[in-house]
Amino acid sequence: MDGLFVAGTDTGAGKTFVAAALCRALRRAGIDVAGVKPFETGCDPNPADAEALEAEAHSGLPIDLRCPWRFRTPVAPAAAAARERPAIAHGTMFRAALAVARRAARERFAIVEAAGGLLVPIDGARTNLDLAAALGLPVLLVGKNALGTLNHCALSVEALRRRRVPILGLVLSRGLLPADASQRTNAEWARRMCCVPVIELPRTTTGRAAATLSRAFLADLPAIVRRGKRLPEEGEEARGRSRPPALRASAEPRSPRRERCPGGQPDRQSAGGNGRAGVSR
Ligand SMILES: Nc1ncnc2c1ncn2[C@@H]1O[C@H](COP(=O)(O)OP(=O)(O)OP(=O)(O)O)[C@@H](O)[C@H]1O
Ligand SMILES: [Mg+2]
Secondary structure, eight states: OOEEEEEESSTTSSHHHHHHHHHHHHHHTTOOEEEEOSEEOSOSSSOHHHHHHHHHHOOOOOGGGTOOEEOSSSSOHHHHHHHHOTTSOTTHHHHHHHHHHHHHHHHSEEEEEEEEETTOBSSSSOBHHHHHHHHTOOEEEEEESSTTHHHHHHHHHHHHHHTTOOEEEEEEEOTTOOOOGGGGTHHHHHHHHHOSOEEEEOSOOHHHHHHHHIIIIITTHHHHHHTTOOOOOTTTTTTTSSSOHHHHHHTOOSSOOGGGOTTOSOOHHHHHSSOSSOOOO
């Protein structure tokens, strides 16, 4: 499978904005891409996120193969399903979501967007984190660039590491948030606390965001896709040979010293686990 799982530290963090920009960047790089939103709530009745992703991805896939679970009530998927479709058998939603994402990722590069934050329940027993872990795709975490984000980012990264889910990086999006003093220092502190590449996105357009994310994360992606998900050899990343150049240039923490990682050692699985996309820190 090829793809990325775009997870959030919160709802409204900028996942759709980032995922749509990634779809645009990949498509412009000549890669067939699909934007998948397995669960969408707050549909009116159209699923706005799934439509925003498709507007950039141009996959042509029918909506049921991109967004199989659509609910009107703007609450967590598990809560919306309990209210709107209580007869759905346990496990059905999760299995169908997995199947749709896997199918999209077999034929195209799948950008899969979570519904809300990582530990939001998507059925009676599972969360977005369970979906990310079951898919085995690297996660791009999106957080708000605002006061309070460091705690949300650190907790999210810790949850991903506990489940050994590879983390591609963290995007801090200013989005439509008002200015606050933390925005000058959040990225640097997030690097030090989370030990992952951190990219700041100002309030911007999808086109500019696509260019920024390309430079940060996607420089090597066409090659990675073409050469069939070649993983870094043991020790290779430490010698710096397998790192995407753009990651080195723009996402490297300025002082990536291990003792500055209170959340634990940088996750080794990011570097070599299923490592479809390169990670540096
Ligand atoms: N860097 C940015 N520049 C401009 N607008 C942004 C940026 N980041 C986010 N936004 C805007 O902020 C709002 C919230 O972002 P978005 O819908 O992507 O969040 P989300 O995490 O997908 O939310 P949900 O949990 O509902 O899926 C949207 O109107 C989006 O267009
Ligand atoms: Mg969204």
